[in-house]
Amino acid sequence: MEAVVCENLVKTFTAREKSGFFRGSRKTVKAVDGVSLKIRRGEVFGLVGPNGAGKTTTIKILSTLLIPDSGDAWVNGFNVLSEADRVRESLGLVLSPDKGFYSRLTGIENLAYYGRLYGLDKSSAVKRAKELVELVGLGDDGLRMYDEYSLGMKAKLSIAKSLIHDPPILFLDEPTIGLDPLSARKIRQMIDNLVKQGKTILLTSHNMWEVESLSAEVAVINKGRIAALGTPNELKQKLGLVYLLEVEVLGNGEFDSGWRVEAGERGHPVIHVESRRPSEDLPEILEKIRRQGLQIGFVRVHEPSMEEVFARVVAG
Amino acid sequence: MKSLEKFLAVFEAEMKAYVREAGPLVFMASFPFFFSLLTYGVGSVLSEGQASPRDWFFQLIGFSVMTISITMASATAWYFRRGMITGRLEYTMAAPVNPIIIALASSLAHVAVALMSFIVVGFVGVLSVYGAAHLLNLTAALLLVFIALLPVVGINLVVGTLTIVMKEPEPISSTVSAVAAATSGFVYPITMLPTLLQLVGKTLPYFYVVETARSLIDGYFEATQLTNIFLMLAYLALGLAVYRLGENYYARKVGVHW
Ligand SMILES: Nc1ncnc2c1ncn2[C@@H]1O[C@H](COP(=O)(O)OP(=O)(O)OP(=O)(O)O)[C@@H](O)[C@H]1O
Ligand SMILES: [Mg+2]
Numbered sequence: 224m225e226a227v228v229c230e231n232l233v234k235t236f237t238a239r240e241k242s243g244f245f246r247g248s249r250k251t252v253k254a255v256d257g258v259s260l261k262i263r264r265g266e267v268f269g270l271v272g273p274n275g276a277g278k279t280t281t282i283k284i285l286s287t288l289l290i291p292d293s294g295d296a297w298v299n300g301f302n303v304l305s306e307a308d309r310v311r312e313s314l315g316l317v318l319s320p321d322k323g324f325y326s327r328l329t330g331i332e333n334l335a336y337y338g339r340l341y342g343l344d345k346s347s348a349v350k351r352a353k354e355l356v357e358l359v360g361l362g363d364d365g366l367r368m369y370d371e372y373s374l375g376m377k378a379k380l381s382i383a384k385s386l387i388h389d390p391p392i393l394f395l396d397e398p399t400i401g402l403d404p405l406s407a408r409k410i411r412q413m414i415d416n417l418v419k420q421g422k423t424i425l426l427t428s429h430n431m432w433e434v435e436s437l438s439a440e441v442a443v444i445n446k447g448r449i450a451a452l453g454t455p456n457e458l459k460q461k462l463g464l465v466y467l468l469e470v471e472v473l474g475n476g477e478f479d480s481g482w483r484v485e486a487g488e489r490g491h492p493v494i495h496v497e498s499r500r501p502s503e504d505l506p507e508i509l510e511k512i513r514r515q516g517l518q519i520g521f522v523r524v525h526e527p528s529m530e531e532v533f534a535r536v537v538a539g
Numbered sequence: 540m541k542s543l544e545k546f547l548a549v550f551e552a553e554m555k556a557y558v559r560e561a562g563p564l565v566f567m568a569s570f571p572f573f574f575s576l577l578t579y580g581v582g583s584v585l586s587e588g589q590a591s592p593r594d595w596f597f598q599l600i601g602f603s604v605m606t607i608s609i610t611m612a613s614a615t616a617w618y619f620r621r622g623m624i625t626g627r628l629e630y631t632m633a634a635p636v637n638p639i640i641i642a643l644a645s646s647l648a649h650v651a652v653a654l655m656s657f658i659v660v661g662f663v664g665v666l667s668v669y670g671a672a673h674l675l676n677l678t679a680a681l682l683l684v685f686i687a688l689l690p691v692v693g694i695n696l697v698v699g700t701l702t703i704v705m706k707e708p709e710p711i712s713s714t715v716s717a718v719a720a721a722t723s724g725f726v727y728p729i730t731m732l733p734t735l736l737q738l739v740g741k742t743l744p745y746f747y748v749v750e751t752a753r754s755l756i757d758g759y760f761e762a763t764q765l766t767n768i769f770l771m772l773a774y775l776a777l778g779l780a781v782y783r784l785g786e787n788y789y790a791r792k793v794g795v796h797w
Contacts, residue, residue, distance in 0.1 A: 236793070260694040283794065286633050291793045322626030327556040339548030342541045348548075370749040384630070 226392050226423035227262035227285060231298035234280055255291070256447030262440075264391075265425045267414065269438030270322045271431065272531075273537055277447040278427045279318070282394050286316050287423070295448055299392055312341065314392040315385030320378035320400060326370035329515060330380050331356055331368055334387055341388035348387075355383035360409060377404035382413060393417065399433065411437060431529035441529070443536045451536045464527035466501040470494045470508055471520030478515050482504040482508070483516050491520055542657035545636045549644035550651075552619065557652050563610045567656035572663075578726060596668040597753055601725035603660040604749045607653040608691060608723075609716040616708035617696035623703065623795050632699060632795070638786040642699070643788035645674040654685060657752075665756060668761055680755035683768065687751045690744030693778030700785035703743040703795060719745040744771040 232442055235254040255277040262268040270278050283289040285296055287307040296303045297314035313525040323335040330350045332528040356365030356421030361377040364372070372380065376396060395414070399407040407430075412436055414424060428434050434441060435455045443458075451458055471493045472478065480494060487493035494512075498504040501524055512519060575598035584592040622628030629761045631641055650691075658681065665673045698715055702708045722732065722740035730742050747767050755759040774779065 233727065288629055288633055288791065289794055308635040311633055318629060320627060323630045324625065325556045326625070326626060327559045328552060332552070332555065336548050336552040337630065337634065339544050340631065340636050342635065344545070345542055380778050436542075497698065515729055 224264070224301055225261045225510055226264045227260065227268075227296070227298050227425065229260050229281075229285065230294055232258045232284055232294035232296060233292045234277075234284060235292055236373050238431075250324070253447050253488075255284065256446070257294070258449055259294075260442060260449070260452075262423060262425060264419065265421050266439040267426055267437045268426045269434035269441040270425060271429070271434055271441060271533060272443060272444035274449075276444045278444060280447075281444070282316075282318070282396050282425065282427070286362055287311055292434070294381065299318065308364045312388070313390055314394055315388070315390040317381045317385050317393075317395045317398050319396060319504055320381045320398050320402070321374055322377075323384065324369045329368055330361055330365040333380065334365075334383055337385045338386050342494070343388065351387060352383075355386055357371050358386075359383045359413065364433060373492065374401050374402065377409060378402055378406065382410065386417075391421075392423045392425075397429065398426070399428060399430060405493075407433070407476060426510070431533055435529040438469075441532075443533060446538050451532070458529075458532045459527050462501070462532060463530055465497045465499055466499060466527060467525035468494075468496040468498050468505055468508065469521075469523040469525070470496075470505075470512065471522075472512060474519040478512070479516055480511075488522070542640060544549060546640050546644045549631075549641055553645045553648035557614065557648060563614065564652060564656055565654065567603070567606045567610050567757045568659045570597050570606045571660050577597040588682045589714075592668045593757070595758075596664050598726065599660060599664045600756070601749055602659055602750050603724040604723075604745065604752065607688075607719050608719050608745055608748075609656060611649045611653055611688075611691060612645075612695050612698055612712040612716050613644055613708065614652075614721075615692075615699045616702045616712040618645050618649075619663070619699045619702045620708040623706070625797055631644075632786070632790065640784055642696055642782045644693075646695060650685065650688050650692060653688065654681060657662065657681065657684060661752075661756070669756070675736050676756045676758065680752050683751045683755060684748060687744065687748040687768050687771070690774035691748065693772075693774035693776065694744065696778030697733045700782050702791075703785060703790055719743060721748070723749060725749060739755060744774055747771055 234256050235253050237249050238252045239247055248412045256279070257410070258281055259303055264533070268289065270281065274279055275325050281287065284291045285298055285303060287303050287310050291302065299312045299368060301309035301313060303310050315513060325336070328336065331349065334352035334355060335345070335348040338351050341346060343351060353365065356362065359382055361376060361379050364376055399410050411433060414426065418424060426434065426437060438455065440454055441458060442449050449491060471489070471491050472489055482494045482496055484492045484494055494508065496504060496508060505524070575595055578598045579590055579595040582594060598697055619628065622631065643654065661677045661680065665677050694715065696759070700711050701711045704712065718739065722736045722741060722743065723729070723731065723745035729746055732740065751764060751768065
């Protein structure tokens with residue numbers, strides 16, 4: 224059984240446009256336009272797409288915060304419309320890393336508040352809150368007021384909040400937005416550990432590298448529709464994205480290559496080859512060079528990035 | 540049992556957040572003294588010294604209930620507005636909790652803070668006008684004032700629901716507070732008001748809060764007043780129903796934050 228299944232989700236909003244003080248008009252915005260997804264258990268599923276593509280709206284439908292106009296969805300086997308409370312118990316949610324807490328309560332008090340909302344009694348909630356504060360690396364800051372927190376501290380508290388009832392499924396909407404590289408890395412390590420523990424994670428992020436390194440599967444959503452879906456490698460192959468291979472050849476003797484050769488930064492010739500199958504092409508190139516009795520300086524492989532996948536899918 | 544735990548979670552969190560924000564408590568505990576002294580002073584001058592300490596006490600209770608009403612309405616409105624702005628309302632709505640529990644628990648936290656200020660005001664007032672023997676009356680009054688405030692909670696939940704829809708807390712809560720202040724006999728006995736205002740005042744629950752407090756402490760409380768208080772509880776049912784519908788048919792359709 225998949226952790227999350229949704230079929231043909233559609234959600235429209237009424238957008239209010241104003242011109243002048245009071246004059247205005249309404250038009251409908253299709254935020255989600257027929258999204259269908261399946262997320263396997265124990266995996267990270269990356270949802271990427273341009274601003275306003277419908278990622279957050281999809282997450283809110285899946286977490287029962289928004290009722291879809293049509294379509295259906297199941298989380299942990301429970302229906303988001305008819306078994307909303309079961310769905311809510313099954314998942315932990317981060318909607319934005321810098322929001323969601325009482326500013327006049329401490330980190331631990333805030334966590335305990337949510338723990339009790341998820342059905343823990345007070346003492347277990349406080350105990351769990353203290354454990355989580357340690358787990359996410361907040362330490363003594365757990366005793367400080369939330370309104371004094373830095374962005375990184377808030378992000379850590381958000382992750383802790385999503386774990387308070389130890390749910391099997393997590394929805395993390397841009398959990399690393401605005402974080403410094405080290406804090407973001409810590410959050411990624413946490414995500415990695417959580418998956419190792421068997422949790423299923425739906426992750427959105429605008430950091431393509433992050434999505435690629437964490438996700439088993441990625442969906443690119445554009446204008447409310449899924450425009451591409453697959454593992455990062457599948458997506459690259461489907462789009463025909465190529466690897467760029469560079470091999471530096473030492474010595475300036477003539478050699479017969481048949482490849483594009485340019486002078487490299489160290490003065491030696493560098494072979495440039497575009498390849499769809501680097502694991503087959505690269506050994507072939509090296510072998511050919513060695514057979515001509517030449518020495519190899521360096522070998523570089525430039526992988527096509529998720530960013531290119533994103534650009535191709537979104538910009539066409 | 541779990542529902543009680545959830546109720547207490549919201550109640551305690553809201554209570555802590557509210558009390559740490561000392562402003563409302565100071566306002567509710569100080570405003571009644573200043574304004575009752577003002578009206579009492581003016582009254583004494585106008586009636587050439589005829590105003591009695593008991594008149595002052597009536598004014599004191601009137602202003603106390605007035606400030607309580609104003610603060611409670613604005614607290615409920617801000618509970619929802621701040622909840623939207625900070626994203627806390629969404630997380631709360633994403634938890635497996637009945638919305639009625641959330642609405643009741645947050646409102647009752649505001650009632651509890653209101654009662655704390657009422658204790659301070661009532662204690663000082665009773666001691667200085669009636670003497671220590673009447674403190675027992677004050678205790679009875681507290682209990683009934685609590686019940687009489689529940690209909691006010693109902694009205695505030697309608698205010699809260701409107702706050703979610705209109706996305707602005709103050710205009711709605713202030714309008715309700717203004718109507719309550721003008722029609723509930725806080726300052727002048729309600730019988731002195733124009734008929735229309737009397738009618739509005741007697742339809743709303745605020746008048747019964749003041750009347751209950753005054754009459755219980757002074758000793759002229761009658762059983763018929765109880766009937767009125769219990770009739771007013773319909774407002775609580777109304778408020779809870781409106782909030783429940785608003786949550787289901789508005790908040791989860793349009794969203795409470797983006
Ligand atoms: N409550 C709402 N009322 C009106 N329009 C909304 C609401 N929520 C979202 N929208 C609109 O729906 C569309 C999708 O928004 P959504 O927040 O899902 O995008 P997103 O993919 O999460 O974008 P981002 O990367 O910027 O977070 C946008 O056009 C947005 O303006
Ligand atoms: Mg978003």
